[in-house]
Amino acid sequence: MATIVMEKIGRVFISLQQIRQVPRMLTEAAPSMPGTLRDNEVPHYFRERYICTGYRPLDQNWRYYFLSIFQRHNETINVWTHLLAFLVILVKLGQLTETVDFVHDPHSWPLLILILSSLIYSAFSVVAHLLGSKSELYHHVFFFLDYVGVAQYQYGSAIVHFYYAVDESLHRYVHGIFMPLATVLSCLSCLGCCYGKFCNHSLPTWVRKVGQVVPSALAYMWDSSPVAKRLMFWSTTSNDPALIFHFGQVAFFLSCAFFFTCPLLERCLPGRCDFVGQSHQIFHVLLSCCTLCQIHASHLDYVGRRELYSRLHRSGEAALFAGLYAVTLVGCALIVVFMLRKAKKVIDCKAKSK
Template identity: 65%
Template sequence: MVTIVMERIGRLFISLQQIRQVPQMLAAAAPSMPSTLRDTEVPYVMRERYICTGYRPLHQNWRYYFLSLFQCHNETINVWTHLLAFFVVLAKLREISETVDFLTDRHSWPLLILVVSSLIYSGCSAAAHLLGGKSWLCHHGFFFLDYVGVGQYQYGSAVVHFYYAVDEGMHRYVGGVFMSVATLLSCISCLGCCYKKQRSHRPPIWVSKMCQMVPLILAFFWDSSPVNKKLLAWSSKDPVMVYYLGQVVLFLSCAFFFAVPLPQYCFPRRCDFMGHSHQIFHVLISCCSLCQIHTYQLEYVLRWDLYSRVHASSDAALFVRLYVFTLAACSLIAAAMFIKLKQDCERRVKFD
């Protein structure tokens, strides 16, 4: 009996020793992650204004940048906000598809464009912030991809504004050109963002900044004009009005935090890892996208009599083709800018 008890105590002791070794085994299995760097240790183009620490080292293997999703650095929140937004929008698409027949109902296609464009821009943004730290060239390449997401999402917003929010009077004046202009502005916005990123380290900086901001501002006023007109004719009887107001307020808040480096300017070094303006921008733009999707999910149901009368049966198919064109054009713009940038870089290395 004593022998049996001693054997069991011995086994228990061995089991406890093995359990205590688990953390050491996990630490040994996990790759060592290099510590983050100061802003002076990375290229100028990869720095954020008033963000002094938390930058990942360059020229590591790809595995490091993928695993940095679980490391604390100044891009962690940027990646996770849009990664989570991607899955929330995906869940929203599944919910909508349970009641909307996207295959046969052409009037639902603009709503589908908005959802797909939201998925693409959030995915592109997450990839850019996660993988853009590998090198100077990769940084530009992935953020050019991010700007493709921006351009096509801009079109996605415009098409639902025009299709579901426009009234008959406005449609008579701009119906023939509205989406063509929106397509052009989306492509110009992508080009302006890529140009700004390419020349962000060359003076005068305000020139490249204006090339980015002017197309975005023009696109906002043009694309949201049906919504703005709707808000000016505010009706408390319309249950969707509060959602229109919400998406406009959220978008203007996004623009503010995108352009102004608050709160990191007021609290230097305290917002390096969490709480800086670009992270707030990510949260707000994700909320704006979800608000837009919910708004036009309601309008798809409530305004069927109006938009089915205003828009011809072939309009939705045309807008889908324009969306594909916009996505392709923005991709070609980004690819051309990246090839030119790479050639310039190789030329400088050759002469140096």
């Protein structure tokens, strides 16, 4: 017995010794990571207002930018906030598949589109913040992709709000135009954001913000109108469990819209929020909370309001809205192709003039 115990202790000791070697092995296996730069050491189109340090050098190999997810720089928190949100939403999807038949129940398709669009915008945001420092061209490529993610998520929000949250009186007035207009507004939002990024430093900051915020604000007001009407009559439907989560998503969205438009912390503490504390990081966290509230509220509506939405929406309407989602993706993709051509021409002209 003593011999067996000693053998087990010896194995544990060997295992601990091997575990202690892991950090050294990883350090030796990883390539040396270049240090970060100050704002005056990178081109102007990479600089963010009031962020002074933590910029990654340009024109490194792709491995560097992928591995920089573990490096301390001014985009690290932006990457991890939406990466963690992506994983949480993925877990939520796995939980819902246990109770929701996403394959055979067409009424569940709007909920599925919302979740897929949430995963897409989170993933595209991670890619943009992780790889957007490669070069000026790739900066435009990945952030334009990020704006596609935002636009298609707006459509995902519209479809669940119109399908599950709408009441009979509003449905009567907007039935034929709600989703087509949601598609148009999503594409306009994508165009406004892409154009704002394209004119990043040729226009004043407030002009670019207006171009990015106004189309998105219009899309949000239209897409959320069914929820807004339900919240207005909260007192008459106080027993509705979804309303608290709808209120949560609205509150989180308005909060994250504030932090997106106003770099408050960086302005008050310039140079002290280069790694953590940026308004955009807070925007990411609040937007993720908004999305999770929205998914939960939509699931509650899917379960609790089935009699109403089954009566309001014709057979095959869910498939039609899913088709409009594909149209939205195609429209945003065409906008990105158009804007990338314009960006590439400008970049090529600058390269020739050097």
